[in-house]
Amino acid sequence: xxxxxxxxxxxxxxxxxxxxxxxxxxxxxxxxxxxxxxxxxxxxxxxxxxxxxxxxxxxxxxxxxxxxxxxxxxxxxxxxxxxxxxxxxxxxxxxxxxxxxxxxxxxxxxxxxxxxxxxxxxxxxxxxxxxxxxxxxxxxxxxxxxxxxxxxxxxxxxxxxxxxxxxxxxxxxxxxxxxxxxxxxxxxxxxxxxxxxxxxxxxxxxxxxxxxxxxxxxxxxxxxxxxxxxxxxxxxxxxxxxxxxxxxxxxxxxxxxxxxxxxxxxxxxxxxxxxxxxxxxxxxxxxxxxxxxxxxxxxxxxxxxxxxxxxxxxxxxxxxxxxxxxxxxxxxxxxxxxxxxxxxxxxxxxxxxxxxxxxxxxxxxxxxxxxxxxxxxxxxxxxxxxxxxxxxxxxxxxxxxxxxxxxxxxxxxxxxxxxxxxxxxxxxxxxxxxxxxxxxxxxxxxxxxxxxxxxxxxxxxxxxxxxxxxxxxxxxxxxxxxxxxxxxxxxxxxxxxxxxxxxxxxxxxxxxxxxxxxxxx
Amino acid sequence: xxxxxxxxxxxxxxxxxxxxxxxxxxxxxxxxxxxxxxxxxxxxxxxxxxxxxxxxxxxxxxxxxxxxxxxxxxxxxxxxxxxxxxxxxxxxxxxxxxxxxxxxxxxxxxxxxxxxxxxxxxxxxxxxxxxxxxxxxxxxxxxxxxxxxxxxxxxxxxxxxxxxxxxxxxxxxxxxxxxxxxxxxxxxxxxxxxxxxx
Numbered sequence: 001x002x003x004x005x006x007x008x009x010x011x012x013x014x015x016x017x018x019x020x021x022x023x024x025x026x027x028x029x030x031x032x033x034x035x036x037x038x039x040x041x042x043x044x045x046x047x048x049x050x051x052x053x054x055x056x057x058x059x060x061x062x063x064x065x066x067x068x069x070x071x072x073x074x075x076x077x078x079x080x081x082x083x084x085x086x087x088x089x090x091x092x093x094x095x096x097x098x099x100x101x102x103x104x105x106x107x108x109x110x111x112x113x114x115x116x117x118x119x120x121x122x123x124x125x126x127x128x129x130x131x132x133x134x135x136x137x138x139x140x141x142x143x144x145x146x147x148x149x150x151x152x153x154x155x156x157x158x159x160x161x162x163x164x165x166x167x168x169x170x171x172x173x174x175x176x177x178x179x180x181x182x183x184x185x186x187x188x189x190x191x192x193x194x195x196x197x198x199x200x201x202x203x204x205x206x207x208x209x210x211x212x213x214x215x216x217x218x219x220x221x222x223x224x225x226x227x228x229x230x231x232x233x234x235x236x237x238x239x240x241x242x243x244x245x246x247x248x249x250x251x252x253x254x255x256x257x258x259x260x261x262x263x264x265x266x267x268x269x270x271x272x273x274x275x276x277x278x279x280x281x282x283x284x285x286x287x288x289x290x291x292x293x294x295x296x297x298x299x300x301x302x303x304x305x306x307x308x309x310x311x312x313x314x315x316x317x318x319x320x321x322x323x324x325x326x327x328x329x330x331x332x333x334x335x336x337x338x339x340x341x342x343x344x345x346x347x348x349x350x351x352x353x354x355x356x357x358x359x360x361x362x363x364x365x366x367x368x369x370x371x372x373x374x375x376x377x378x379x380x381x382x383x384x385x386x387x388x389x390x391x392x393x394x395x396x397x398x399x400x401x402x403x404x405x406x407x408x409x410x411x412x413x414x415x416x417x418x419x420x421x422x423x424x425x426x427x428x429x430x431x432x433x434x435x436x437x438x439x440x441x442x443x444x445x446x447x448x449x450x451x452x453x454x455x456x457x458x459x460x461x462x463x464x465x466x467x468x469x470x471x472x473x474x475x476x477x478x479x480x481x482x483x484x485x486x487x488x489x490x491x492x493x494x495x496x497x498x499x500x501x502x503x504x505x506x507x508x509x510x511x512x513x514x515x516x517x518x519x520x521x
Numbered sequence: 522x523x524x525x526x527x528x529x530x531x532x533x534x535x536x537x538x539x540x541x542x543x544x545x546x547x548x549x550x551x552x553x554x555x556x557x558x559x560x561x562x563x564x565x566x567x568x569x570x571x572x573x574x575x576x577x578x579x580x581x582x583x584x585x586x587x588x589x590x591x592x593x594x595x596x597x598x599x600x601x602x603x604x605x606x607x608x609x610x611x612x613x614x615x616x617x618x619x620x621x622x623x624x625x626x627x628x629x630x631x632x633x634x635x636x637x638x639x640x641x642x643x644x645x646x647x648x649x650x651x652x653x654x655x656x657x658x659x660x661x662x663x664x665x666x667x668x669x670x671x672x673x674x675x676x677x678x679x680x681x682x683x684x685x686x687x688x689x690x691x692x693x694x695x696x697x698x699x700x701x702x703x704x705x706x707x708x709x710x711x712x713x714x715x716x717x718x719x
Contacts, residue, residue, distance in 0.1 A: 187703070197710070342688050353657045353660075356594075364697035
């Protein structure tokens with residue numbers, strides 16, 4: 001173990017493709033970690049801290065603060081999966097994930113929730129996960145909350161739109177949830193989705209990754225793992241390629257021989273890597289049970305300018321109806337969000353031509369309130385002929401939940417004083433009064449390619465549970481089929497949880513890292 | 522919602538040439554494309570005049586995209602920046618089309634051709650020859666269509682066009698969006714967090 005650890009003041013020591021001069025690199029380590037997001041970074045830190053040599057392989061770029069632009073369009077191209085173009089096979093749900101050193105923690109809005117007790121109990125009952133009870137996980141929540149500065153927004157950490165939405169929630173009789181975020185001294189720039197240029201968001205870039213490096217972990221960016229290796233049912237390492245992200249050309253091949261493999265590439269790439277490796281799928285569940293919390297954003301127009309372009313990206317939420325109803329049909333949460341015009345301008349459809357121009361002229365008069373659907377785990381990620389597919393659509397039951405959420409959403413916006421509320425559909429649908437809410441939203445049909453959904457929360461594709469016949473990962477985070485192959489990302493969530501899953505991943509990654517260290521002292 | 526004279530079925534004759542799956546693939550790529558390669562949208566790269574710099578559209582395709590841009594963004598008389606003065610289609614070309622895998626780009630090109638030709642059913646002329654009013658009606662009809670491929674294709678083409686427009690910084694000032702702020706506000710860049718002591 002490194003005896004005198006020192007955290008680098010700023011940035012990380014990352015080997016990027018541009019730094020690589022060899023065409024073949026072969027390493028040996030105690031552990032290789034695939035992915036540097038929430039799960040991978042925490043595992044890297046916890047394992048390195050315990051004295052293990054750790055190599056982290058990240059397929060995405062390294063984008064430190066000085067290279068961030070505060071331009072969402074640019075960030076989508078450099079820091080998101082598929083340059084921001086990752087979508088379901090139908091093309092109507094954009095699935096946004098970070099693809100950079102630090103993963104989605106770098107480009108998310110930093111909103112954090114503990115895992116609902118409801119789901120920890122459900123997972124114990126239905127998936128045998130009695131080991132991750134509320135009592136067991138609470139210390140892990142407390143630790144990560146302390147480590148990455150998860151705190152409730154101060155009163156000043158808001159935005160003009162959020163203040164209106166608070167008024168709307170009060171007037172409509174809905175409870176106001178005040179956001180908890182992992183941001184220290186937020187500067188209220190509103191650029192969370194483009195990466196925090198001043199390092200105030202306490203993402204993995206400025207927390208667990210530099211801490212892991214302080215204990216000796218090495219980080220390689222631009223390095224995509226092609227295969228997880230195993231012998232006699234036990235993980236032995238990986239093969240990878242270093243790819244120049246600007247040219248797409250391969251720079252080097254890499255092998256890492258390691259008795260511990262931590263898979264933390266995210267709920268899309270993690271199952272694909274297992275498929276490519278032909279591993280851990282005796283249950284047939286690899287890639288299945290996909291959920292993603294599809295969301296629709298209502299745009300409210302006010303008579304006066306609101307200028308909701310700076311402030312905390314998220315300030316308030318409303319989770320009164322987040323849990324499934326008595327029939328098991330999932331609910332929704334509402335979240336305010338600041339959006340740049342490149343995002344907000346693409347989803348609004350008041351009609352072609354002048355209606356659109358007229359609305360965008362009044363962009364300063366508009367705010368947005370997101371309805372995030374608590375969906376079922378009904379999708380599947382597949383990989384065939386070198387192509388991934390995310391086969392998922394919002395089913396009819398979930399769409400009815402979405403409609404209920406849109407109604408509550410619209411009523412809050414009207415109660416906030418909006419003169420018009422725009423429904424994001426290919427048709428022009430506008431609500432101008434309380435009397436319009438039910439008829440307009442009840443008339444919506446669950447039709448493909450009708451609604452521009454966005455998802456930030458893929459999950460569930462390598463679900464965790466005690467039964468190897470129905471789950472991929474055991475309660476300790478290790479695959480049922482391959483010893484010493486651990487999974488540490490939102491893939492392992494047995495069910496959709498309805499809330500932003502980042503803190504759940506932080507806590508589970510910490511817990512599983514402890515299990516790894518216990519099994520490999 | 523569809524005007525009587527626009528009641529055509531886009532999934533019959535014309536779709537026979539492209540196929541439903543092609544539309545869906547175009548949609549799958551385009552609807553989610555967001556800002557592929559928009560790193561190239563740095564202002565210095567974004568000021569060449571259309572059609573200079575267009576390398577992934579044929580002249581015919583460019584004409585369709587251009588007509589669509591005019592239909593979607595009729596800024597005359599408004600405070601918005603005229604898209605003719607911006608490299609909107611260069612952005613579509615360089616930031617979106619240039620990054621597509623060849624088979625997907627081919628599908629998208631097929632979609633553009635279909636989009637243009639299908640206007641002949643209700644109007645007797647391709648899209649590029651429609652009046653402003655007709656072009657608007659045509660776009661609204663596709664968006665309102667009961668046919669998934671029709672609205673998926675229009676949604677994709679619209680998404681690419683308006684996203685390219687709003688990705689160009691000069692479009693922001695008229696709507697009150699100030700763009701990047703950290704340097705303008707003189708914000709201190711924080712150091713890495715201290716190592717936990719427990």
